[in-house]
Amino acid sequence: MSLLSLAGITVLRGSCPVVDDVSFAVQPGEFIGLLGPNGAGKTTLMRAALGLIEARGHSSLAGLTPGARARAAAWLPQAREIAWGLSVADVVGLGRLPHPRPDAAGPAAIAAALAEMGLENYRTRIATQVSGGEQARVLIARALAQSAPLILADEPIAGLDPAAQIATMQVFARHARAGGAVVASLHDLGLAARHCSRVLVLDRGRLVADGAPLDVLTPDLLAGTFHIRAHVSTGPEGPIFQPLTTLNGF
Amino acid sequence: MRYRTLLMLLSTLVTGLFLLSLLIGPAGIGWAEGLRALVSGEGAAGLVMRELRLPRAILGVGVGAALGLAGAAMQGFLRNPLAEPGLIGTSSGAALGAVISIQTGAYAAFALALPFAALAGAGAAVGLILLLAGRSGRALTLILAGIAVSALAGALTALVLNLAPSPYAAAEIVFWMMGSLADRAMSHVWLAAPFLLIGGAVLLSTGRGLDALSLGEDAAASLGVSLRALRLRVIFGSALLVGAATAVAGAVGFVGLVVPHLLRARVGARPSALLGASALGGAAMLLCADIATRLIAPERDLKLGVLTALVGAPFFLQMIRRLGREE
Numbered sequence: 001m002s003l004l005s006l007a008g009i010t011v012l013r014g015s016c017p018v019v020d021d022v023s024f025a026v027q028p029g030e031f032i033g034l035l036g037p038n039g040a041g042k043t044t045l046m047r048a049a050l051g052l053i054e055a056r057g058h059s060s061l062a063g064l065t066p067g068a069r070a071r072a073a074a075w076l077p078q079a080r081e082i083a084w085g086l087s088v089a090d091v092v093g094l095g096r097l098p099h100p101r102p103d104a105a106g107p108a109a110i111a112a113a114l115a116e117m118g119l120e121n122y123r124t125r126i127a128t129q130v131s132g133g134e135q136a137r138v139l140i141a142r143a144l145a146q147s148a149p150l151i152l153a154d155e156p157i158a159g160l161d162p163a164a165q166i167a168t169m170q171v172f173a174r175h176a177r178a179g180g181a182v183v184a185s186l187h188d189l190g191l192a193a194r195h196c197s198r199v200l201v202l203d204r205g206r207l208v209a210d211g212a213p214l215d216v217l218t219p220d221l222l223a224g225t226f227h228i229r230a231h232v233s234t235g236p237e238g239p240i241f242q243p244l245t246t247l248n249g250f
Numbered sequence: 251m252r253y254r255t256l257l258m259l260l261s262t263l264v265t266g267l268f269l270l271s272l273l274i275g276p277a278g279i280g281w282a283e284g285l286r287a288l289v290s291g292e293g294a295a296g297l298v299m300r301e302l303r304l305p306r307a308i309l310g311v312g313v314g315a316a317l318g319l320a321g322a323a324m325q326g327f328l329r330n331p332l333a334e335p336g337l338i339g340t341s342s343g344a345a346l347g348a349v350i351s352i353q354t355g356a357y358a359a360f361a362l363a364l365p366f367a368a369l370a371g372a373g374a375a376v377g378l379i380l381l382l383a384g385r386s387g388r389a390l391t392l393i394l395a396g397i398a399v400s401a402l403a404g405a406l407t408a409l410v411l412n413l414a415p416s417p418y419a420a421a422e423i424v425f426w427m428m429g430s431l432a433d434r435a436m437s438h439v440w441l442a443a444p445f446l447l448i449g450g451a452v453l454l455s456t457g458r459g460l461d462a463l464s465l466g467e468d469a470a471a472s473l474g475v476s477l478r479a480l481r482l483r484v485i486f487g488s489a490l491l492v493g494a495a496t497a498v499a500g501a502v503g504f505v506g507l508v509v510p511h512l513l514r515a516r517v518g519a520r521p522s523a524l525l526g527a528s529a530l531g532g533a534a535m536l537l538c539a540d541i542a543t544r545l546i547a548p549e550r551d552l553k554l555g556v557l558t559a560l561v562g563a564p565f566f567l568q569m570i571r572r573l574g575r576e577e
Contacts, residue, residue, distance in 0.1 A: 052471055066474040075472030083329040083464045084519040097462050098474045126519075142465070146473075 002027050003150040003181045004049060004073070008057035011041070011048050011205075019045045019055070020205035026150065026183060031176040033192035033213070034185040036202035037226055042185040043078060045202065046152045050075055061150075070098030074146040078154035080135055082127045088138050089114070089123040095145030105147070113145035116171050133160050140168060144175070151175060153184040157191065169195035189230070193217060193241040201225055214239055223247055253523055256516055260530035264311060267537035271307040272299065274541055276548055305436045310537040312439070312446050313431070313499045316491035318532020319525055321506025323453045326460035326521030327484040328389045331514075335506035338392065339375040339399030340489045344496035346403045346410070347371020349423050353410045364426075365441050365497035372493025375399050379485060388467075392481070429500035429555025431540050442494040449490030450529070456483050457522025464521060502555045504562025505532050505539075511569055 005025040011018045019041040026032060034042050048055035050073060051062030061069050074095070082091060092113055096106045114120055117137045122130065127138050136159055143151055151172070157165040165188070172182040173195050186192045192199055193213040201209040201216060203225040209216040214232065222228050231242045272288065273281050277298045287295035288304065320335035328337075336342065351357045351367035382395035407427075414420035459480040462470035471477055495502070509531040510524055517523035536554075539561070543552040 047468070050472055052468060066471070066476055070472060070474035073472075075469065077466060077468040077472075079466055079468070081464075081466035081469070083466075084521065085515070086464060086519045090518060090520060091464070094461060094465060094473070097458060139465070 002060070004183070005060045006049055006057065007059075009045065009048050009059060010056040011044050011053065012056075017205050019048060019202075021057070022202075022205075022207045023057075024200060024207065024210060026181045028149065028179050028181055029176055029197070030181045031173050031195065031197045032181070032183045033196035033199040034183055034202065035187075035189065035192060035199050036185075039204075040202040041205040042202055043154050046075070046154060046183065046185065050152065067098055070146070070148070072148055073150040073152055074143040074148040076139060076143045076151065076153040076156055078158075080132070080139055082135060082139070085126045085128050087123065088119060088125050088127050088130070091127045091138050092119075092141045092145050095142045095147075098146065098148075109147050110145050113141040116144055116174075117141040118167065133164060136160055137164060137168070140171070144171070149180045151180065151182045151184075153182065155187065156184050157186065157188065165191060166195075173197075189217060189226075189243065190241040193232075193239040213241075217241065253517060253527075256513075256527060257530065260527060260534060264530055264533045264537065267534055267541065268307050268311060271310055271537050271541055272303050274544055275303055276544070301435060302433070305434050305439050306431050306540070307537070308439050309431050309434050309442070309498055310540045311533045312442060313495040313502065314505060314533035314536025315529040316446050316449065316495040316532070317502065317506040317536070318509040319450060319453050319529040320488035320491045321532070322510040322521070322524045322528035323456055323460065323484050324488055324506070325510050326524065327456075327463065327480070328393065329463060330389075330393075331511060332507075333393075334503075335488050335492045336400070336501075336503075338379050338396040338485060338488065339403060340372045340492040341496045341501055342400040342403035342407070343375025344368040344372040344493050345427060345501055346407045347374075348426060348497065348500070349407050349410045352423050352426060353414060353419060361435075362437060362441060365438065368497035369445070369493050371403070372489055372496065375403060376485060376489040376493075378402075380482075392485075425553065426500050427555075428553035429502040429558075430543075430551075430553050431499055432543075432551060434498060438498045442498045445490045445494035449487045449494065452483050452487030453491065454525055454529075456480060456487070457525055459483075460521035460525075500553075500555060502536070502558055504558045504566065505535055508562050508566055508569075509535055511566075 002025040007023045009019055009022045022045055036042050047053045049059045049061055051059060061073055064072060092110050096103050117140055119137060119141055127135060140156055157168050160168060169191050172184060176182055196213055199213045199216050200207060208225060209221055217232060222230055227247045228243050229245050229247060231244055233240050273284050279295050279298060283295060284299055287293060288299040290296055291300050317335055324333040324335050324337060325331055347367040347370050348364050351364045357364040378399050379395050383391040411420055411423055414423060459475045462473045462475045467477055510528045513527045513531050514524055517527050539558050540554055543554055543557055546552055
C-alpha cells in the first residue's frame with residue numbers, strides 16, 4: 001500500500017500553473033529526492049500533497065482529517081521557525097501533538113528522535129539560542145518524533161555542515177529502510193545521487209523525470225532543466241556527482 | 251512538577267491578596283470583625299463587606315485573570331511578545347460604548363447601562379475585526395485590522411469627549427477611562443461572570459494549538475491544528491474577556507502585556523502552560539494594584555489604570571533592556 005498517491009495535482013496562481021498535472025505514488029521503503037531549480041514548484045507540490053493549499057487533482061493525504069493526516073505524514077517546512085525560548089526537548093516534543101493523550105509512546109519517540117539527530121546533550125538547551133544548523137537538526141528531530149510513516153521535508157539539509165548533511169541523509173535513508181518513506185526537496189544533486197533511492201525532477205511545475213538517480217541525471221536533463229554540465233561516475237563507494245559549469249549563467 | 255508548584259504558589263498568592271483586598275478599606279473595619287461581618291452579613295460592617303469589598307475583590311480577581319489570560323493567548327497566537335489583549339480593538343470598542351452611555355446620560359438612568367453599552371461596543375469591534383480579518387488566517391492581517399479598529403474607536407471616543415454636554419460629563423468620561431474597581435456592586439460581578447467564564451474556558455482550550463504555532467503556521471497546520479478554528483477561538487475568547495473586563499473596570503493597561511512576560515521563562519516558554527499561569531498572575535497583579543490605590547492615597551481615589559501603567563511601563567522598559575542584553 002502506498003504512503004502517498006498523487007493524481008493530476010495542479011496548483012494555479014492566477015491562471016498560471018505553478019504545479020502542472022503531477023502524478024506519482026510513494027511506496028514504503030523509498031527515499032525520494034524532489035529535485036528542480038528554484039521556482040520549479042517543489043514546495044508548492046509538497047504543500048498541495050498535504051492539503052495545506054488548494055489544488056486540483058487528488059492527493060491521498062489531503063482527504064484525511066487534520067489529525068489523521070498528521071499521524072500519516074510529518075511536514076518539515078523550509079522556514080525554520082521556533083518562537084519563544086522553548087527547550088530543545090520541548091520543541092521535539094511538539095511532534096507528539098497529533099497523538100492522543102496519554103501518549104505512552106511519546107517519551108521513547110522523543111528520545112529516539114533526539115538520538116537520531118545527535119541532540120542527546122542538547123535536551124535542556126534553549127532552542128532559540130543554539131546555532132542555525134543546530135536549530136535545523138532540532139526541527140528535523142521534531143518531524144521524526146511525530147512517528148509518521150511518511151516525512152515530507154522542504155530543503156532539510158540547507159545550511160547544515162557537510163557532516164550534518166550526510167548524517168541527515170542517512171537518518172532519512174534509515175527511516176525509509178525501516179518501512180517508512182521520505183520525500184525531500186534537495187538542491188545538492190550529489191547527495192541526492194548517493195542517498196536517494198529515487199528522484200523526481202520538477203521543471204516549471206511539470207514532472208519531467210522519475211527514476212533511479214543515475215538513470216535520471218542524464219547530460220540532457222542536466223542541460224535542459226538545471227542548465228549545468230556535471231561529472232557523473234560510479235566509484236567504489238557509490239555514485240559520484242559533481243556539477244562542473246553552468247551552461248548559460250542567469 | 252515544577253509547573254504545578256508554580257500554579258500552587260500563584261494560587262496561594264491570589265488567595266492571600268483576595269483576603270487582603272477584603273480587609274483593606276476606608277471604613278476601618280477590624281480584620282476579625284470584617285470576616286465575621288462578611289459571613290453574617292449583619293449591620294453596617296456586613297453591608298460594607300458584602301456590597302462593596304466583596305464585589306471589588308471578586309472583580310479584581312476576574313478582571314486581572316481575564317487580562318493576563320487574554321494577553322498570554324494573544325501573544326502566543328501572534329507569536330509576538332508585544333501583543334496585548336486590547337490589540338484587536340475590543341478594549342477600545344468597549345471604551346467607546348461606555349463613553350457613549352455616559353454622554354447620553356443612559357448610565358445615570360440605569361446603573362448597568364454602562365457595562366452593557368461597553369459589551370455592545372466590544373461586540374461591534376469584534377464583528378468589524380472578523381469582517382476585516384476573518385477569512386485570511388495570517389496574523390499580520392489580524393494585527394492591522396486591530397490597529398484600524400482601535401484607531402476608529404479611539405477617534406469616535408475623542409469625538410464624544412469633544413461633544414460632551416458639560417465639563418462634568420467630560421470629567422466623568424476621562425475618569426472612567428482611567429479604570430477603577432471602586433464602588434462596584436455585586437450586579438457588576440453577575441454581569442461580567444458569564445462572559446469571563448465562557449471566554450476563559452475558550453482560551454484555556456487553545457493551548458495545544460498555540461504550542462503547535464511556535465513552529466510557524468504551516469508546521470502547526472501539518473500537526474493537525476485548524477488555524478481557522480484556532481483564530482476564531484482566540485478572537486472570541488479574548489474579546490469576551492477583555493470586553494467584560496473593560497465593561498466593569500474601565501481601561502486597565504499593561505497587565506495583559508507584562509504578566510505573560512514575567513512568567514514566560516518560569517513555565518519553560520510553553521504557550522499552553524503560560525495560559526493558566528498568566529491568568530493567576532494577572533489576578534495577583536490586579537489585586538495588588540487595586541490594594542495599592544487604597545493604601546497610597548485613600549482619600550484621593552487614585553485610579554487603577556493609572557497605577558498599573560505607572561508601575562507597568564518602567565517595569566516593561568527594564569524587561570526590554572534585559573532582552574537587549576541577552577541578544
